[in-house]
Amino acid sequence: MYTSTQPRLLKSLRAPLFAGTAGLTSQEERRPVILANALALIVTIMVLIIGSYFYVLHPTPFILAPVLMEATGFMSVVLLNHFRQYFRASLVMLLIHGIFAVYWSCLLEDAIPTDLVIAFLAVIVFHLCNTFFLNRERKVLVSTLAITLSLMALVHINHRHPVIVPLELTEKAMYMMHVLTAAGFVTMMVLVMSFYIGKIHALLQSERKLKEASMAKSTFLRETYHELRTPLNAIYGIAQLLQLRKSDEDSEEHKEIDDLYSACYIARNIINNVLDMSRIDAGRFNTVTRESLDLRECVGHCAAISRYIAHSRGITVRESFDKQLPAIIYSDKIILTKIINNLLSNAVKFATGNSTVSVTGERYGQQIIFRVINEGIIHPEKARHIFEAFVSERNQITEATGLGLSITKHLVTLLGGRIYMEPDEMSTHTIITFTLPLETARENNTTSIRQHYRRDVFPGATALIIEDDLVSSALLSKILAHMGIAPILCHDGAAALQRIQLEKPDIVITDLHMSGMGGKELLRQLRRDSFLKDIPVLVVSGDAFVSVKEELLQAGASAYISKPVHFNELYQALAAHLPRFQTPA
Numbered sequence: 001m002y003t004s005t006q007p008r009l010l011k012s013l014r015a016p017l018f019a020g021t022a023g024l025t026s027q028e029e030r031r032p033v034i035l036a037n038a039l040a041l042i043v044t045i046m047v048l049i050i051g052s053y054f055y056v057l058h059p060t061p062f063i064l065a066p067v068l069m070e071a072t073g074f075m076s077v078v079l080l081n082h083f084r085q086y087f088r089a090s091l092v093m094l095l096i097h098g099i100f101a102v103y104w105s106c107l108l109e110d111a112i113p114t115d116l117v118i119a120f121l122a123v124i125v126f127h128l129c130n131t132f133f134l135n136r137e138r139k140v141l142v143s144t145l146a147i148t149l150s151l152m153a154l155v156h157i158n159h160r161h162p163v164i165v166p167l168e169l170t171e172k173a174m175y176m177m178h179v180l181t182a183a184g185f186v187t188m189m190v191l192v193m194s195f196y197i198g199k200i201h202a203l204l205q206s207e208r209k210l211k212e213a214s215m216a217k218s219t220f221l222r223e224t225y226h227e228l229r230t231p232l233n234a235i236y237g238i239a240q241l242l243q244l245r246k247s248d249e250d251s252e253e254h255k256e257i258d259d260l261y262s263a264c265y266i267a268r269n270i271i272n273n274v275l276d277m278s279r280i281d282a283g284r285f286n287t288v289t290r291e292s293l294d295l296r297e298c299v300g301h302c303a304a305i306s307r308y309i310a311h312s313r314g315i316t317v318r319e320s321f322d323k324q325l326p327a328i329i330y331s332d333k334i335i336l337t338k339i340i341n342n343l344l345s346n347a348v349k350f351a352t353g354n355s356t357v358s359v360t361g362e363r364y365g366q367q368i369i370f371r372v373i374n375e376g377i378i379h380p381e382k383a384r385h386i387f388e389a390f391v392s393e394r395n396q397i398t399e400a401t402g403l404g405l406s407i408t409k410h411l412v413t414l415l416g417g418r419i420y421m422e423p424d425e426m427s428t429h430t431i432i433t434f435t436l437p438l439e440t441a442r443e444n445n446t447t448s449i450r451q452h453y454r455r456d457v458f459p460g461a462t463a464l465i466i467e468d469d470l471v472s473s474a475l476l477s478k479i480l481a482h483m484g485i486a487p488i489l490c491h492d493g494a495a496a497l498q499r500i501q502l503e504k505p506d507i508v509i510t511d512l513h514m515s516g517m518g519g520k521e522l523l524r525q526l527r528r529d530s531f532l533k534d535i536p537v538l539v540v541s542g543d544a545f546v547s548v549k550e551e552l553l554q555a556g557a558s559a560y561i562s563k564p565v566h567f568n569e570l571y572q573a574l575a576a577h578l579p580r581f582q583t584p585a
Contacts, residue, residue, distance in 0.1 A: 016037060016041055016078045017034060017037050017038060017041065018034060018037070019033075019037055019078050019079075019081050019082040020033050020037070020081035020082050020083070020084055020086065020089075021033050021034060032086075033081055033086060036077060036081060036086075036089060036090065036093065037077070037078050037081055038191075039093070039188070039191065040074045040075065040077040040078050040093065041074075041078065042187075042188075042191065043074050043188065044071045044074040044075055046184050046187070046188075047067055047070050047071045047074065048067065048071050050180050050181070050184055051063060051064075051066075051067030051070075051071075052067070053176075053180065054067075054177060054180075055067070057169075057170075057172075057173040057176060057177070058167060058169060058170075058173055060167065062107060062167065063107075063167075066100065066103060066104075066107075070096060070100045073092065073096040073100075074093070074096060076092060077089045077092055077093045077096075080092060097120075101117050101120060102117075102154055102155055102158075103164065104117075104181070105117045105155050106154075106155065106158040106159075106162075106163070106164035106166065107164055107166060107167055108166065108167065108169070108174075108177055108181070109159070109166035109167075110166075110174060110178075111169060111173075111174045111177035111178045111181065112177070112178070112181045112182075113178070113182060116181075116182060116185050116186075117155065117185070118155075119185075119189070120185040120188060120189055123188075123189045123193070228271065228542075229271065229542030229562070229563040229564060230469055230472065230542050230563060232264065232267060232268065232271070232563070232564045233472055233475075233542065233563035233564040233565060234469075234471040234472060234475060235260075235264050235564075236261075236264040236265070236267075236268060236564035236565070236566075237472070237475035237476075237479070237564070237565065238475065239257070239260045239261040239264045240261065240479070240566075240567050241475065241478060241479070242257045242260070242261075243257060243261055243308070244482065261308055261309075261312070264564065265305075265308065265309055268564050268566075269341075269342075269345055269404070272562075288332045288335065288414055288415065289332050289334070290330050290331055290332055290439070291330070291331075291332070291333060292328050292329075292330060292441035293328065293329060293330075293331060293333045293336070293441075294327060294328055295321070295325065295326075295327065295328070295329050295361065295368075296319075296321055296327065298333060298336060298337060298340070299319055299321075299340055299359060299361065300319060301337070301568070302337060302340040302341045302344055302359075303317050303318075303319045303344065303359060304568070305341065305344075305566070305568065306341075306344040306345060306348050306357070309345070309348050309349075310348045310351075310357060313348075313351075313353045313354075314353050314354035314355075315348055315351055315353065315354070315355055315356070315357055316355075316356045316357070317344065317348070317356075317357050317358075317359075318356060318357070318358045318359075319358070319359050319360070320358065320359075320360050320361075321360070321361045321362070322360075322361060322362035322363050324362075324363040325361055325362065325363045325368065326438075326440045326441075328440070328441045329368070329438065329439060329440060329441055330439035330440065330441040331415060331436065331439065332414075332415060335411050335414060335415060336415070336436075338407075338408075338411055339408050339411050339412060339415075339434065340359065340370070340372075342404045342405070342407065342408045343359070343370075343372040343408060343432055343434075344357065344359060344372060345404065346372075346404055346405065346432075347372050347373070347374035347430070347432070348374070350374065350376055350378075350430070351374035351375055351376050352375045352376045355374070355375035355376075356374075356375065357372070357373065357374045357375075358371075358372075358373045358374075359371070359372050359373075360373070363438065364435075365438075366437065366438050367417075367435050367436065367437060367438055368435065368436045368437075368438050369433060369434075369435050370433065370434050370435070370436070371422070371431055371432070371433050372431075372432050372433075373429050373430070373431050373432075374429065374430050375428060375429055376429070376430055377424070377427060377428065377429070377430055378421075378430055383421055386405055386421060387405050387406060387408075387409040387419065388406060405432075408434075412434045412436070415436050415437070416436065416437045417434055417435045417436040417437065418434065418435055419432065419433070419434035419435075420432075420433055420434075421433075453479075453482075453483055453567055453568060453570075453571035454483075455482055455483070455484070456483070456484035456583070457483050457484055457571075457575075457582060457583055458483050458484045458485050458574060458578050458581040458582055458583075459484040459581065459583060460484070460581055461484065461485045461486070461506045461507070461578050461581040462485065462486045462487075462488060462503070462505040462506050462507075463480055463485045463486070463487055463488065463505055463506065463507045463508070463509055464487075464488045464490060464496060464499060464500055464503070464505040464507075464508050464509070465477060465480070465487050465488065465489050465490065465509050465510075466490045466491070466492070466493060466496040466508070466509070466510040466511060466514065466519070466522070467489075467491070467509075467510075467511045467514075467540075468491050468492065468511060468514045468515060469511070472511075472563075473489055473491070476509065476540070476565075477489060479567055479570065480509075483571065483574070484581075485507075485574070485578075488503065488505060491514075492514055492515055492516045492517065493510070493514055493516055493517030493518060493519065493521060493522040494516050494517045496508075496510070496517075496522060497517070497522060497525055497526075500526065500532060500535065501529075501531075501532065504531075504532070504535070505535065506535075506536075506578060506581070507535065507536050507537075507538065507574065507577055507578060508526070508535055508536070508537045508538070509537075509538045509540055510522060510523075510537060510538070510539055510540070511539075511540060511541055512539055512541035512543055512548070512552070513541065513542075513543065519539055519541065519552075520551075520552065520555065522537075523537055523539070523552065523555055523556055523557055524555060524556075526556075527555070527556040533556075536558035536559075536577035536578075537556070537557050537558050538557070538558055538559045538560075538561060538570075538573050538574075538577075539552050539557045539559070539560045539561070540561045540563065540565060540570075541560070541561075541562065541563060542562070542563040543562075549562075558573070558576075558577050559573040559576070559577070561573060
C-alpha cells in the first residue's frame, strides 16, 4: 500500500513545484519558474503554520483573516505560473510580500524587527526585479521600486502615527512571535540568496567550460592554419615562380598564371585577416611600436604588391603624395603597412575592370590624410555598416569575408586616427579616407632597402635551409638561387646543426616545427655557441600566432616570416642581414 501511494504523493508534490515549466526546454528558462513556485509554496506553508500559532497565542480576526488572504495570494502565484503568466506571477508575489510585510510589521510592531522587514523587502525586490528587467518592463520596474520604498516609509510613519493599531501582546507571545518571524524572514532570504549562489556557481562553471572551449578552439585554429599554410605556401610559391618565368608576350597561359597568383594572394589575406580578428577579439592586438619610416617607400611597397592582383584585371594602381609631406615620419610600420595593404586589396578587389585605383597622401596641419579611391560604388545600405565585422560587398569577380575593413578600423584607431567613407560627388567612385597624426622623424642615414627582389642580387652568399617539407624546401632553394644565393638543404635540426658548424653559412633559414630538434631548440643551440651566435637566423613557419613570433624574436631570431611566403618579404629580410653581398641596382 505504501509503495503504490508513494509515487502518487511525490507526483502531487511535484505538480505545483513544476507548474508552468512544460514546454520550457532550457534550464535557464525553467529555473526562475521553479524558484518562484518553490518560494510561493514555502511561504504559504510558513504563513499557515506560523500564522496559526500566532492565532493560538492571540486569537483575533486581525491575524486569522490576513493569514488566509496571504496564503491564498501566494498560491495564486503558482496558478498564474501554471497558465504561463510569469510576469504577472512575479508582480503578484512582490505586491503580496510588500503589503503583508508592512501589515505584519505594523500589527505586531515590536514583535517584528523593522530593520529585518526592510532587509527582507530589499532582497525580494532585488530578486523579482530581475524578472521585470528580463521582460523589459522598465516602467513596471520603476513603479515597483517606488511602491516598495513607499511601503517601507509607511512602516516608519505608522510607528509615529498609527493607522494599523498594534496588538497588545503578552511578553511570552511577543517573544515567540519575534523568534518565529525573524526565523521566517531569514529563511526566506537564505532561500533567495541560495538561488543566486547556485546561479553564480553555474555561471562560473559555464565560464570555465567556455575558457576550455576557447583554448580548444585556439589550438584547433592554430593547427588548422598551420596545416593550411604549408600547402598554400607551395601553391603561392609556384605562382610567384611562374610569374618570374613569364615572357613579355601576352597569352592565355599568362592570364591563367596571373589568376593563380591572385587567387593565392587573396587566400593568404583571408587567413591573415581571420588570425588578426581573433587577436583583436582576444584583446591581443593593442601594441603600437613607433619607429622612423620612409612613408613613400612604405606605400610604394604596398602598391607594388597590389599591382600583381590588379594587372590580371587590367587595373592600374597609382600613388601620389603632397609635396609638403615629410619624407620620414614616426609611426608603426607594420600596422601602417597592414592598413594600406587592406585598403588597396579591398579597392582592387571591388574596382571595375580596366580602371584605376589610387592611393594619395596629403598634409593637413598636423595630420596626414590618406585616400584610397577605386571606380565602382558600394550600396548605400552596406556603406553605413562597411566598417563592422562580417559586413561585406561582393562583385562579379569575388566576395569577401567582411573582416578586412573592420580590422583596418581597429588598426587606424590604434594609431590615433579615424577612418570613414567619403562621399563622391559624381557617385562613380568609392573613396575610403583615413587620417593619422603627423609625427615628423629625423632623416634615416641608413641605406634604403629596395622593395623588389631581382636576379643575382646577393652573389656569393650561402644559406642553409632547414625544412622537412620537400616542396617548400625546393621552392625556397629556387628563389634563393634566383637571387644569387647558394642554398644548402637539410631536413632536420640535428643534422643542420652539424652542417652549420662545418660550413658556417652566411644565413640560416629554418622551419619551426620539425621532427627531432625543432627550430626553437636549434636557435637556442646556435645562440649559445660563441662561434655561431652571430649567424642571422630567419624563421619561416606556418605558425602565424603573434605570441610565437615574439617568443622567437626574444630568443634571438633575426626575423620571422609567416607562410605562405611572399618573395618580397623574404627579400627584405635577406637584404637587412646580408648587406655586404647586395649589389647595387
